[in-house]
Amino acid sequence: MKKIEAxxxxxxxxxxxxxxxxxxxxxxxxxxVTGLGNEQEGHVYRGVSYSTSDIQRRYLSIVVNxxxxxxxxxxxxxxxxxxDVGDGKIFISTIDGAYRIRTKEKGNNTLN
Numbered sequence: 001m002k003k004i005e006a007x008x009x010x011x012x013x014x015x016x017x018x019x020x021x022x023x024x025x026x027x028x029x030x031x032x033v034t035g036l037g038n039e040q041e042g043h044v045y046r047g048v049s050y051s052t053s054d055i056q057r058r059y060l061s062i063v064v065n066x067x068x069x070x071x072x073x074x075x076x077x078x079x080x081x082x083x084d085v086g087d088g089k090i091f092i093s094t095i096d097g098a099y100r101i102r103t104k105e106k107g108n109n110t111l112n
Contacts, residue, residue, distance in 0.1 A: 001095035001108065002069040006060040007035065008080045008088040013058045019079035020062070023071045028062040055086060063095055065108050 008016055010032070020028065035055050064072050073090060081087050100110040 002064055003093045003095050004062045004072055005091045006076050007057050010056055010058050012080045015079040016076055019075040023075045025072055028060055031059045033057050033059045
């Protein structure tokens with residue numbers, strides 16, 4: 001199993017969510033997060049200057065079977081990209097095991 005963690009633009013969340021559902025990812029967790037990026041310049045909106053160093057993003061945590069990882073990553077990459085700095089990052093790690101608490105099942109079947 002693989003754990004896919006993605007930090008994406010909040011504005012792209014609905015598109016990424018739809019893309020994930022289209023490839024069969026029907027469950028994942030997400031949080032609103034704030035991070036610091038490399039972009040150091042400020043922006044002006046309606047005459048008010050604001051800093052872009054604190055960036056509002058959405059953090060996704062998804063666990064999938066190994067054979068589903070590539071499709072999941074591609075869905076996030078395709079739906080989450082704007083082509084601009086700050087589109088986000090994806091991190092992949094290996095999950096050694098999983099248990100379904102209700103039935104005490106373990107392994108890949110817990111993800112279905």
